[in-house]
Amino acid sequence: xxxxxxxxxxxxxxxxxxxxxxxxxxxxxxxxxxxxxxxxxxxxxxxxxxxxxxxxxxxxxxxxxxxxxxxxxxxxxxxxxxxxxxxxxxxxxxxxxxxxxxxxxxxxxxxxxxxxxxxxxxxxxxxxxxxxxxxxxxxxxxxxxxxxxxxxxxxxxxxxxxxxxxxxxxxxxxxxxxxxxxxxxxxxxxxxxxxxxxxxxxxxxxxxxxxxxxxxxxxxxxxxxxxxxxxxxxxxxxxxxxxxxxxxxxxxxxxxxxxxxxxxxxxxxxxxxxxxxxxxxxxxxxxxxxxxxxxxxxxxxxxxxxxxxxxxxxxxxxxxxxxxxxxxxxxxxxxxxxxxxxxxxxxxxxxxxxxxxxxxxxxxxxxxxxxxxxxxxxxxxx
Numbered sequence: 001x002x003x004x005x006x007x008x009x010x011x012x013x014x015x016x017x018x019x020x021x022x023x024x025x026x027x028x029x030x031x032x033x034x035x036x037x038x039x040x041x042x043x044x045x046x047x048x049x050x051x052x053x054x055x056x057x058x059x060x061x062x063x064x065x066x067x068x069x070x071x072x073x074x075x076x077x078x079x080x081x082x083x084x085x086x087x088x089x090x091x092x093x094x095x096x097x098x099x100x101x102x103x104x105x106x107x108x109x110x111x112x113x114x115x116x117x118x119x120x121x122x123x124x125x126x127x128x129x130x131x132x133x134x135x136x137x138x139x140x141x142x143x144x145x146x147x148x149x150x151x152x153x154x155x156x157x158x159x160x161x162x163x164x165x166x167x168x169x170x171x172x173x174x175x176x177x178x179x180x181x182x183x184x185x186x187x188x189x190x191x192x193x194x195x196x197x198x199x200x201x202x203x204x205x206x207x208x209x210x211x212x213x214x215x216x217x218x219x220x221x222x223x224x225x226x227x228x229x230x231x232x233x234x235x236x237x238x239x240x241x242x243x244x245x246x247x248x249x250x251x252x253x254x255x256x257x258x259x260x261x262x263x264x265x266x267x268x269x270x271x272x273x274x275x276x277x278x279x280x281x282x283x284x285x286x287x288x289x290x291x292x293x294x295x296x297x298x299x300x301x302x303x304x305x306x307x308x309x310x311x312x313x314x315x316x317x318x319x320x321x322x323x324x325x326x327x328x329x330x331x332x333x334x335x336x337x338x339x340x341x342x343x344x345x346x347x348x349x350x351x352x353x354x355x356x357x358x359x360x361x362x363x364x365x366x367x368x369x370x371x372x373x374x375x376x377x378x379x380x381x382x
Contacts, residue, residue: 027208030072032081032090033060034327035187036106036196038336040080042222043200047211051076053093056329059301060086065093073097078207080104080200084112084184104203106196107186113254115183185324189255190230190340194223229337233260233344239352245293246347247284247310249302252324262347265293267306276306281313288314295319295350300333301326319350 026049031037037052044050053069054060073079074097081090083105094103186192201219205212237260245263246253253264267276267284276284287293288310296311298304298321311318323339332338 027077027204028075029078029080029204029207030076031079032087033325034058035325035336035339036080036082036200038327038334039106039193039196039222040200040204042336043197043215043218044204045214045218047208047214048204054326056327056334057300058326060325063087063089065089065096069093070097073099076101078102078104078203080106080203082184082187083107084182084186085180086184102203102206104199106199107184107192108195108199110186110192110195112186113183113258114181115251115254183251183254185252186255187336188253188324188340189259190226190233191259192255193226193336197223197226225337229340233340236344236348236352237262239348241292241351241353243292244351245287245291246351247288247293247296247307247316248322248324249297249299249304249307252299253322256343260344267310281306281309285310285313288316297322297346297350299324300328317350320346322346 026047027044029040029044029048029050031040031050031052033054034052034056037050040048040050051072053065053072054063070093073094076099078101079094079099081087081104084107187196197219201215204215208215240262242261245265248264248266251264251266253262256262257264265284265287267280293314293316296307296314296316296318298307298318300321300323302324307318310316322343323333327336327339328334333342
């Protein structure tokens, strides 16, 4: 029988230990929800292991953190969240976890959109209170991109930092999902997505300066992919008549509307936890009948009941599922850019004028889904 030499035994043991060593060298990044997890994975690449507190097809608006989440934060090297009160529970979770590493608020530096509350009475001129100067908005997005390239952000390690600057509040109870004065769904505009990527890049560099070159290279590549996807979306949506209105489950597409020139209406406000009143539904049905509304759309992580009711009341078809606040568990919409392409394609297929007419947009601009899984997935790591 052939015996292994001590040198061979040592060499074999070292090779078996190598994958574990590589995994141990990855920095541990915790994100609040799935869209940010995908962004971090694209920028961090092989140097990060990402855990999303709220997993795919799940609703960050109504999420309740667990002791397991606090332990995940305590073990993290970097924590990434949206801000602008999108995750009303995140502040308390960070405090309870005793996490003292870098924090990335991805909405830092974006062009924030005011939110003036849920109101269908102004629906004929409905613009969510947004400034639809599209070209300027994208110029500002590029300016932010350049600012991120020129300097690193100082991500505050002190949890006594000014939370008001990031749109946070100290909620003392359960689900408090008031979003304040600003719409938090900024990732729905790919120009703002570039700002997110710059903030994530800078946070990764702060947490892991040894791999700065890789993070900068990955971020540049990813920002170019965002720009290419943005151009694709504009081409698709340019075929939709500019007077078209889109009905979705909640007010999550304000930045999409501002960027790409479609009008979005919903029965409820910014949070999926809100329930529409009978008066809200009646007003929206009137708007649907008065305006050029041709289809309704489900959202992947909201209950389909309200949209189904609108379909019954109005006779409009439900043209597909849009992804707003969470990625899909699988398929094209399981990545941020795939989600954006999916939404544009579904809107185009349902609403585009296929007669070949040209439409003067002021902005250049179908499927069943398992709804209602409000759980989370700690295995959403890469």
